[in-house]
Amino acid sequence: MEREQMVFDVLIVGAGPSGLACAIKLAQLSNAKQLDLSICVIEKGSEVGAHILSGAVFEPSALNELLPQWQSMDSPITTQVKEDFIYLCRNELSAIKIPNLFVPKTMMNHGNYIVSMGNVCRWLAEQAEGLGVEIFPGFAAASAIIEEGVVRGVVTGDMGLDENNQAKDSYMPGMELRAKQTIFAEGCRGHIGKQLISRFKLDEGVDPQHYAIGFKEVWDIPPEQHNLGRVVHGAGWPLSDATGGSYMYHADNNQIYIGLIVDLNYKNPHLNPFAEFQKMKHHPIFASVLEGGSRVSYGARAIAKGGLHSLPKTTMPGAMLVGCDVGTLNGAKIKGNHTAMKSGMLAAEHVIESILNKTDADHEYSSENFDKKLQASWLYKELKSARNFSAAIHKWGNTLGGAFNTIDQNIFSGSLPLDLHEPQADYKALQLAKDAYKIEYPRPDNKLSFDRLSSVFLSNTNHEEDQPSHLVLASKSIPITRHLADYDEPAQRYCPAGVYEIMEDDNGPFLQVNSQNCIHCKTCDIKDPSQNITWVTPEGGGGPNYPNM
Template sequence: MERESMEFDVLVVGAGPAGLSAAIRLKQLNAELNVCVVEKGSEVGAHILSGAVFEPRALNELLPEWREQGAPLDTPVTDDEIWLLDSKGGRQFPNWLTPKTMHNDGNYIISLGNLCRWLAEQAEGLGVEIYPGFSAAELIEQDGVIGGVITGDMGVGLDGSEKDGYMPGMELRARYTLFAEGCRGHLGKALIARYQLDAGRSPQHYGLGFKEIWQLPEGATKPGKVVHTAGWPLSEHGASGGSYLYHADNNQVLVGLIVDLNYDNPNLNPFEEFQRFKTHPEIAKHLEGGERISYGARAIAKGGFNSLPKMSFPGGLLIGCDAGTLNFAKIKGSHTAMKSGMLAAEVVAEALSDAEAGVQDLTQFEAHFKASWLYDELYRSRNFGPALHKFGSMLGGAFNTLDQNLFGGRLPITLKDEHRDHAQLQPAAQAVAIQYPKPDGKLSFDRLSSVFLSNTYHEEDQPCHLKLTDAAIPVQVNLAQFDEPAQRYCPAGVYEIVEEGGTPRLQINAANCIHCKTCDIKDPSQNITWVTPEGGGGPNYPNM
């Protein structure tokens, strides 16, 4: 097929904090570089979801005048609480008993989507070309070197036919391509497999993060208040994770739950755990009199230092959450993603400065990375997640407090978790049944009304972007052994087991997909591959 083609010095896939920071830094270093950012969301920020308490360290380096330039960091943290919950109540930990990484002095409660919109404005002001609504569907590879991407075709029917208005995808070619798709990016996943970038590393670990925005009456919030919790409800079912509740500006409260995806009970429903969490008296009191106005969910890569792949390959780099740079000890990944993008830009700009040099595997990135505060921060937090997985919330938390507060993350041991999240499920016949209460419509809600608040839209008549390697496995293996957990782990009700003539089959409601990638991660048979749908499809988060 003949495709139109555009050529750039550098192509960035994904307009999140990593990709935009890389684009800005590239133009700061060399204003003559032709830099393009392609984004699958309908606009910059449409697919961005994060808590978020933001550490401005990388932003201070990238754009030191951000205050004068109007960056949307308006709510400094004023109050910081950590609670251990049980089914009836809970107790607050004093700051000295919590790891220093959990302290938030100098940080801000923000909308990461709005920060990315602002970063995009700064990038465009420097001459970066940004194309939202175009999905990077395929890699361009020649002689083992990545040379860009092909964007997804538009106007293809469910049966693969070309509809009226069909437009083939374009070839976006570049001397170097930076992949900043976020957690479990489908091209990043392909690159890791193609170049064996994770060889010798611990497997990546994931959590599923939920978020809702609640509008409260005037004067009912305390802007700057940060609350984190552990324990109930996840501990009741042998699962792990934690919650957050942030008082933002405009009388809004941001509330969410992160469910570690290494849980073993196939009957566990992360969405229902989140709804149940909000009914706890220590949480419900913050939402009293409020109205839920937004909902979303997104997987996060939380393996940290031990799970980082090699980030360079011939023709490009993996950056941000595509590589897994989130610091789970801080429950923060935006500043680390930004720094990884800045480091990538510096390495690429240096490589491009030699006009006679051909495209190379940017192996020098590793030396730049090791010399940075990003490496030091992730290294010091390397034991945080494995300690919680090995020892549980109480003993693991005590270990992490000792490691971080007394030793600064430099204990002469390295804990690792070599178990893959998807392989942890036990057969349904051996698992404890879980009965969840019906939603009350005040604090707890159903999945479909929640998806409605995510403003998710996909063209119905398009190929399904949730690919099954073997269509028989969902019934013959997953249903038979695990009561098909996709019915429960998906936070958007995409997967259903339906009966046809007395025979069960898996129905995929792809139009509901909010692009969280949980199915790609947690499917026990690793039979589901998430690929990008038509550009512009998916959630349209306004302020997440």
């Protein structure tokens, strides 16, 4: 098939924090060195920020390096954290406020900001474009171009195919976007990044990546219940069958960002992470703040949280992986935006150094030795000091794991001579349904708790109805013959958008896939016990359109 081609010096896949920081740094250095680079960022969302979902308490360390004058640049980063509250929720009614002395110091947020990362990314995109970067939203990278073992760019997805992959009247073939260096900044469980890690064996010798699913809702609340700049984190109830934690951030405009993080190494196949989140909001800590308020937005997203022990190599010929595509989140801080940005900035510096050091102007820029540059940075130092944080919680639970982390971080600054490893992938953790107890969840009251479909409505999710499903089943029989029989088909519960349903017809039960509901969280790609589901990009612009998330 003849495809239109566009050629750039550097192509960045993904307009999240790492991709945009990379683009800005590239443009800054290129302009300073008078290199006149063509830099392109493509984004699968309908606009920059449409697919960005993060808590978020933002540490500005990387931004201070990237744009030192950001506070005078009309940025959306304005709500400074004023106080931290950490609770151990013992049951549905009671909680203990943990004194800061017994909390890992890395979880304290002095000097940090409560932000909408979607709005931060929209602002970063403006800065990048002001420096000459081209940004194309609605362009979904479908596959990498690999020639003679070298990544040469990406092919964007075809537009105008029906559900049987047949061309409609509106058909337009995808474009080849070629570059001397391609930087993948797709976010957690990036589908091309996943393929490249496998193709180039980048994860040999490291632990499997570990994940959580993070939920978030934005609420408007009565002014008398709002405490601007307050940060609340919780552990314990309602998560008795999983590790994770809750959060509630008092943002500006009398809004609350509230959510729950559920680690995806849980064992009980009857667990429903969405229902756990809805139940959580009835705890007095949260209900007292939300009462009388109104829910504005909803979303969910997978989080790569394996840390240093799960960090793959980041380079291959012609390309680099940055940010959550490799998993740069600092679990001890519960933050990944500043580390993602720093990884993108380091990639940009490496590209410029490669250009200045090379002799063949027509050869692709070398990504060799980028891993060494990464390891010499403060980013790597952070990940090393936090290397045991998530594993300790997984192994010993919130109480004992939390005690270990407090000692490790507060006394030893993360330098205990001990490495905790988690060699089992999350999808292998499920026990058989017959060996697990069933969990009964209360019905939503439509005041504090809600059902999945009304929640998806608030995410502004939309896909063209007549298009190929972007949730690809390797086998249509496995969900019934194995998963329903062994695990009561957990996709019915782990999906936060009601995509997967067990239905029956004259031939018996079958798995119905409502792909139009998909909010692109990637949980199915991660937790499916047979790895039977692969998430691929739908048509560009499809998916959620998150405002203020």
